[in-house]
Amino acid sequence: MTNCPICNGKIEYKTKSITYRYKEHTIEVEQSGEYCLECQESFLSPKDLKSTKLEISNFKRKVDHFLTTDELKRIRKKLHINQQEASTVFGGGIRAFHKYETAEVTQSKPLDILLRLIDSNTISFDDIKRVAL
Ligand SMILES: [Zn+2]
Numbered sequence: 826m827t828n829c830p831i832c833n834g835k836i837e838y839k840t841k842s843i844t845y846r847y848k849e850h851t852i853e854v855e856q857s858g859e860y861c862l863e864c865q866e867s868f869l870s871p872k873d874l875k876s877t878k879l880e881i882s883n884f885k886r887k888v889d890h891f892l893t894t895d896e897l898k899r900i901r902k903k904l905h906i907n908q909q910e911a912s913t914v915f916g917g918g919i920r921a922f923h924k925y926e927t928a929e930v931t932q933s934k935p936l937d938i939l940l941r942l943i944d945s946n947t948i949s950f951d952d953i954k955r956v957a958l
Pocket residue numbers: 829830831832833834861862863864865866
């Protein structure tokens with residue numbers, strides 16, 4: 826794209842500080858993409874959006890009180906299981922934990938609660954395995 830489809834202004838590929846809003850909360854993200862120098866309209870490709878996806882998803886998870894991708898990974902590693910083993914125990918399909926940890930999908934609330942209870946040693950992973958498998 827060289828000219829803006831809205832105002833015919835000049836388009837430039839650059840990285841801009843963008844304020845992202847979610848439920849009364851805001852975050853500043855560095856968003857790469859094509860921007861019109863005249864009307865400031867942004868044209869973001871799937872690749873551009875992918876570059877901020879993890880950051881935005883984790884921001885939303887924090888707002889909604891869900892474990893972030895890093896927290897999920899930390900808890901899973903604490904249990905000494907890989908993504909596939911975690912998915913086998915907790916369900917959701919073989920790639921479930923891969924999806925949760927890469928922010929492709931957010932884990933369900935019951936799973937989030939369960940992982941928090943395991944993390945705080947309120948219930949043991951052995952107890953979970955006993956009833957899950
Ligand atoms: Zn424009």
